[in-house]
Amino acid sequence: xxxxxxxxxxxxxxxxxxxxxxxxxxxxxxxxxxxxxxxxxxxxxxxxxxxxxxxxxxxxxxxxxxxxxxxxxxxxxxxxxxxxxxxxxxxxxxxxxxxxxxxxxxxxxxxxxxxxxxxxxxxxxxxxxxxxxxxxxxxxxxxxxxxxxxxxxxxxxxxxxxxxxxxxxxxxxxxxxxxxxxxxxxxxxxxxxxxxxxxxxxxxxxxxxxxxxxxxxxxxxxxxxxxxxxxxxxxxxxxxxxxxxxxxxxxxxxxxxxxxxxxxxxxxxxxxxxxxxxxxxxxxxxxxxxxxxxxxxxxxxxxxxxxxxxxxxxxxxxxxxxxxxxxxxxxxxxxxxxxxxxxxxxxxxxxxxxxxxxxxxxxxxxxxxxxxxxxxxxxxxxxxxxxxxxxxxxxxxxxxxxxxxxxxxxxxxxxxxxxxxxxxxxxxxxxxxxxxxxxxxxxxxxxxxxxxxxxxxxxxxxxxxxxxxxxxxxxxxxxxxxx
RNA sequence: GGCGACGUACCCAAGUGGUAAGGGAGAGGUCUGCAAAACCUUUAUUCAGCGGUUCGAAUCCGCUCGUCGCCUCCA
Numbered sequence: 001x002x003x004x005x006x007x008x009x010x011x012x013x014x015x016x017x018x019x020x021x022x023x024x025x026x027x028x029x030x031x032x033x034x035x036x037x038x039x040x041x042x043x044x045x046x047x048x049x050x051x052x053x054x055x056x057x058x059x060x061x062x063x064x065x066x067x068x069x070x071x072x073x074x075x076x077x078x079x080x081x082x083x084x085x086x087x088x089x090x091x092x093x094x095x096x097x098x099x100x101x102x103x104x105x106x107x108x109x110x111x112x113x114x115x116x117x118x119x120x121x122x123x124x125x126x127x128x129x130x131x132x133x134x135x136x137x138x139x140x141x142x143x144x145x146x147x148x149x150x151x152x153x154x155x156x157x158x159x160x161x162x163x164x165x166x167x168x169x170x171x172x173x174x175x176x177x178x179x180x181x182x183x184x185x186x187x188x189x190x191x192x193x194x195x196x197x198x199x200x201x202x203x204x205x206x207x208x209x210x211x212x213x214x215x216x217x218x219x220x221x222x223x224x225x226x227x228x229x230x231x232x233x234x235x236x237x238x239x240x241x242x243x244x245x246x247x248x249x250x251x252x253x254x255x256x257x258x259x260x261x262x263x264x265x266x267x268x269x270x271x272x273x274x275x276x277x278x279x280x281x282x283x284x285x286x287x288x289x290x291x292x293x294x295x296x297x298x299x300x301x302x303x304x305x306x307x308x309x310x311x312x313x314x315x316x317x318x319x320x321x322x323x324x325x326x327x328x329x330x331x332x333x334x335x336x337x338x339x340x341x342x343x344x345x346x347x348x349x350x351x352x353x354x355x356x357x358x359x360x361x362x363x364x365x366x367x368x369x370x371x372x373x374x375x376x377x378x379x380x381x382x383x384x385x386x387x388x389x390x391x392x393x394x395x396x397x398x399x400x401x402x403x404x405x406x407x408x409x410x411x412x413x414x415x416x417x418x419x420x421x422x423x424x425x426x427x428x429x430x431x432x433x434x435x436x437x438x439x440x441x442x443x444x445x446x447x448x449x450x451x452x453x454x455x456x457x458x459x460x461x462x463x464x465x466x467x468x469x470x471x472x473x474x475x476x477x478x479x480x481x482x483x
Numbered sequence: 484g485g486c487g488a489c490g491u492a493c494c495c496a497a498g499u500g501g502u503a504a505g506g507g508a509g510a511g512g513u514c515u516g517c518a519a520a521a522c523c524u525u526u527a528u529u530c531a532g533c534g535g536u537u538c539g540a541a542u543c544c545g546c547u548c549g550u551c552g553c554c555u556c557c558a
Contacts, residue, residue: 009487011499029558042558072556154553160485161554203556225558226488232557255558256488262550266557293506294496299489299551309495313506319520358497367497370505377505377522384514384522453516460518471519480520 001360006252007153011362016220022058023219025211027228030067031091032076035098036272038258038265042225044288045255045296047104052359055409063214064107066092068114069200084190098275101284103411109214113206117192120201120209123243124181132242136172138184138197144177147238154230179235181205204235217244223253255296283423286311292365315483320376322417327396335389344382351375351402424481430467437468441477
């Protein structure tokens with residue numbers, strides 16, 4: 001397995017710190033607002049990475065934090081007129097709900113900053129003792145220039161940063177590059193007791209404190225959105241390595257952005273869509289499929305057209321899946337082999353290797369999906385050759401196992417085709433229910449029996465106008481939602 | 484200004500040294516009462532442009548053009 005490491009800028013062979021085990025920490029969200037699709041991308045990407053490690057037999061410990069105390073939360077509380085911890089709880093719940101719908105499993109550990117004050121304070125104390133931190137009027141700052149290697153993750157030179165001159169001006173700092181480890185709280189703001197007076201942690205320190213508590217001072221994978229590379233992750237490295245005197249993280253993994261009209265989706269530009277808004281129009285599995293159909297480090301252009309394409313692709317999967325379950329329900333006993341089964345068997349045997357080859361190459365889900373669709377074509381080709389009997393049933397079961405197995409890694413394909421079409425009935429706002437469709441099909445069946453093709457076609461067209469597509473089979477007529 | 488990405492068919496998108504995956508759309512065909520679905524054939528001698536390295540480059544190097552990101556909270 002090879003993973004692209006932001007630290008080295010290269011794909012590197014993955015070698016865990018401890019054989020058979022993987023420790024991964026991913027920066028979660030600051031819970032002060034609804035999540036948008038960009039948050040979903042990060043969550044889904046790392047969910048798949050974690051599932052794939054597991055699929056490969058690793059014992060994974062996945063930690064993803066919630067930043068539940070921060071200036072943005074305090075501001076939001078003022079706006080909404082509710083206590084800050086109420087804001088944090090509300091949006092933490094929303095996050096969990098959104099992610100649950102998108103098929104993102106909870107992390108093994110989901111630490112909160114507010115529940116790790118002791119660890120945070122202890123860490124700052126060590127930094128102070130070692131001369132990496134200094135206190136000024138109740139604030140504590142990290143002495144950036146003292147840490148040798150600052151900038152190694154984001155490839156920045158300290159003097160270039162200075163030249164950028166966009167570093168905030170703060171008289172209390174000895175150096176503009178220094179960043180806050182601890183911030184004194186003003187009257188009325190949430191505060192925790194500390195050796196420097198009442199205050200709250202700076203943003204970066206919580207991740208350093210919580211990751212080392214739950215995964216150790218060194219661990220395998222640290223992830224997050226590409227925008228966290230600087231300064232957040234750079235600062236984490238400085239704090240953690242200064243504290244512990246050893247390498248913090250082995251592989252830094254960053255996901256790319258979602259763009260709208262080629263521009264990064266962001267709060268400040270106002271060009272973002274919340275997960276909730278999107279799920280009103282599209283099925284969560286469609287969203288998930290869409291996000292996994294591009295490599296995790298590339299930008300993804302977000303649009304309804306793109307989501308629709310993802311829906312069509314997923315429909316192709318479910319159409320085949322539907323065919324497979326139909327065969328299990330009706331196949332005849334009479335044994336009939338076909339020449340196509342040889343290619344089919346070869347495709348089945350080779351599938352796992354090809355899937356792994358894609359995923360082993362820096363979690364290339366886009367390529368993996370390509371492998372899945374090649375397999376689907378082969379399945380259909382085999383079925384088109386009209387085999388029957390027990391060997392057909394065995395092959396159908398094998399194909400289903402393969403597709404469902406790979407679906408579990410990607411967090412896709414978990415439903416029955418019937419459920420898929422029922423859900424589409426709603427999301428596509430089809431003005432008919434299942435009973436109405438079935439009675440129309442029945443009516444058409446009569447017309448067809450009488451060879452009244454005009455009437456049969458009229459009924460079919462009416463259904464099509466409503467968004468329902470009919471498929472005549474030798475023994476029955478099936479319906480599906482047109483995508 | 485500094486640093487870093489990216490530019491593959493009509494659209495989306497894999498491919499980081501060995502001769503262009505996959506999905507959609509288009510065209511033709513098989514099947515069908517007709518359709519739909521599925522399958523088959525077809526659609527990039529070519530990977531922004533120009534040079535260079537190499538037996539060989541979309542893949543490595545340089546330059547040019549274009550787009551974007553980070554440098555400030557950000558997934």
